[in-house]
Amino acid sequence: MAEKFDVIVVGAGPAGTACAYTLAKQGVSVLLLERGEYPGSKNVMGGVLYRKMMEDVIPGFYKEAPVERPIVEQRFMMLDKESATTFSYKGMEWGKEPYNNFTVLRAKFDQWFADKAVEQGALLINETVALECIVKDGKVVGVRTDRPEGDIYADVVVLADGVNSLLAKSLGFHKEFKPDEVALAVMEVLKLDKKVIEDRFNLEGDQGCTIEIFGDSTKGILGTAWLYTNKDSLNIGVGTMLSGLIKHKLKPYELLEYVKTHPMIRPYIQGTEQQEYLAHLIPEGGYRSMPKIVGDGVLVVGDAAQMVNAIHREGSNMAMTSGVIAAETIIEAQSTGDFSEKSLDVYRQRLMDSFVGEDLKKYKDATHHFEKYPHYFEQYIPMINRAASQMFTVDGTSKREKQRKIWQGIGTVGDKIKIARDLFQAWRVMK
Amino acid sequence: MSDGTKGQSIEEKQYLIRFKADTNSHLHVLDYDTCATKCPDKICTIFCPAEVYKWEDIRMHVGYEGCHECGSCRIGCPHENIKWEYPKGGHGIIFRLG
Numbered sequence A: 001m002a003e004k005f006d007v008i009v010v011g012a013g014p015a016g017t018a019c020a021y022t023l024a025k026q027g028v029s030v031l032l033l034e035r036g037e038y039p040g041s042k043n044v045m046g047g048v049l050y051r052k053m054m055e056d057v058i059p060g061f062y063k064e065a066p067v068e069r070p071i072v073e074q075r076f077m078m079l080d081k082e083s084a085t086t087f088s089y090k091g092m093e094w095g096k097e098p099y100n101n102f103t104v105l106r107a108k109f110d111q112w113f114a115d116k117a118v119e120q121g122a123l124l125i126n127e128t129v130a131l132e133c134i135v136k137d138g139k140v141v142g143v144r145t146d147r148p149e150g151d152i153y154a155d156v157v158v159l160a161d162g163v164n165s166l167l168a169k170s171l172g173f174h175k176e177f178k179p180d181e182v183a184l185a186v187m188e189v190l191k192l193d194k195k196v197i198e199d200r201f202n203l204e205g206d207q208g209c210t211i212e213i214f215g216d217s218t219k220g221i222l223g224t225a226w227l228y229t230n231k232d233s234l235n236i237g238v239g240t241m242l243s244g245l246i247k248h249k250l251k252p253y254e255l256l257e258y259v260k261t262h263p264m265i266r267p268y269i270q271g272t273e274q275q276e277y278l279a280h281l282i283p284e285g286g287y288r289s290m291p292k293i294v295g296d297g298v299l300v301v302g303d304a305a306q307m308v309n310a311i312h313r314e315g316s317n318m319a320m321t322s323g324v325i326a327a328e329t330i331i332e333a334q335s336t337g338d339f340s341e342k343s344l345d346v347y348r349q350r351l352m353d354s355f356v357g358e359d360l361k362k363y364k365d366a367t368h369h370f371e372k373y374p375h376y377f378e379q380y381i382p383m384i385n386r387a388a389s390q391m392f393t394v395d396g397t398s399k400r401e402k403q404r405k406i407w408q409g410i411g412t413v414g415d416k417i418k419i420a421r422d423l424f425q426a427w428r429v430m431k
Numbered sequence B: 001m002s003d004g005t006k007g008q009s010i011e012e013k014q015y016l017i018r019f020k021a022d023t024n025s026h027l028h029v030l031d032y033d034t035c036a037t038k039c040p041d042k043i044c045t046i047f048c049p050a051e052v053y054k055w056e057d058i059r060m061h062v063g064y065e066g067c068h069e070c071g072s073c074r075i076g077c078p079h080e081n082i083k084w085e086y087p088k089g090g091h092g093i094i095f096r097l098g
Helices: A014-025 A051-055 A106-119 A166-170 A194-200 A242-248 A252-260 A316-336 A341-353 A355-362 A366-372 A375-392 A399-409 A413-430 B010-014 B032-037 B072-076
Strands: A004-010 A030-033 A048-050 A067-080 A083-090 A101-104 A123-125 A130-136 A139-145 A151-159 A182-191 A208-215 A223-229 A233-241 A273-283 A298-300 B018-020 B027-029 B053-056 B059-062 B082-084 B092-094
Touching: A004 A014, A004 A139, A004 A316, A014 A030, A014 A106, A014 A316, A030 A106, A048 A051, A048 A316, A051 A316, A067 A375, A083 A375, A101 A106, A101 A208, A106 A123, A130 A151, A130 A166, A151 A316, A182 A242, A182 A252, A182 B072, A208 A375, A233 A242, A233 A252, A242 B072, A273 B010, A273 B072, A298 A316, A298 A341, A316 A341, A316 A355, A341 A355, A366 A413, A375 A399, A375 A413, B027 B059, B032 B059, B072 B082
Parallel strands: A004 A030, A004 A151, A030 A123, A067 A208, A151 A298
Antiparallel strands: A048 A101, A067 A083, A067 A101, A130 A139, A139 A151, A182 A233, A182 A273, A208 A223, A223 A233, B018 B092, B027 B082, B053 B059
């Protein structure tokens, strides 16, 4: 093992690998450390990978990468106990180049991506935990690994060590996260015949469909469930704020079973065979939970920097963009040899000026708002379902009379004012 | 095959996963007395997605071998009573798909 590299990247997920790939392609000597048996072996994602940010790293990647299906339809289901109101967008433009997004299985995809970084010249070392950053005179100069004589040095260390980011915490970049800053997601991969998937989800050929499920899927607490189509399997999962599970004393795997056996969901997964069960945290604290992301000789990227847009289920795309900007910043800093916090702060500025910073700022209050006021999920989704049922049930009542009953069913004048206020507040945090 | 109607236990789910357990635990309860005397809810036994934490009469049992390394216990323990590390490199959970 060489003792000194230009850059050490800790963690071979989307952020770390995008960073290592970009650096290696420019001839920078880069060590990519991965604690798992192989890249992806510790990683979990609902499954949607966005094409644009991945193509910024490897143009045309989908022609050879292990992607599952290009998504042509995105459904949003508002679930009550025995009913659902569903919105959907389906468009053929998503089924052809340039594509919008793909489902992926991370253990497969991350391995492929890391191999690509290796092809560019990055050195990938698996099965190695970075225990701590080596700090000298207040500057990060390397990492201490759990290998014998495992100290490795570099001009810059990039922390891409995921949601738990023990390294950023040990540097004092963030305090321990709170249960209302992380969502706990549990998921199963269910094997199902390719043809059955296509029939069941109204798809042709390799097209894919995603369904986001709100409301009763999390028993009214803040979170979502999802059902995504892979080539010959489905991903079904549910994620809720850890604080919600604690408050309601819910077991996450029992909630997943509840979703799987729900009458609106059950038919989709009938006849499937379980292949894997997975759990992972999602950093959902948003802009307000972001740690310090630049220090002397160190940058923080991806989940480790809490870059997730929970409202739009985006994360891996932000991770990749942050990895690329980090790499570009380091390459520019090499021309002066100045890797101080001041010099590397270009990373933070560019990141916050990009869509990553813009979107995190846009939704900075959204998660907190919906966490604080659970009735959006508890009350309004059942209300929408009741209204739809009443309006579309033909029973001899006139439409005007139906409208009157729906309006009455909403409650008193006070209740209606409260709803109007809630809608305004929701618009305010989302606008 | 699942008929999609019957609930499945956590033991059955855990059976689907490949683990390469380290000989030493990467999870440490700092003070077992705190669990026994100050923590009536023992909420970690509820929210842990792999039921790693089990209350056995008088003592918290930590089945670290089945841990998904998600970090929830470290963050969710109301008494900050869990020391949480990564398992040794190459050990712990090994996802094949997800």
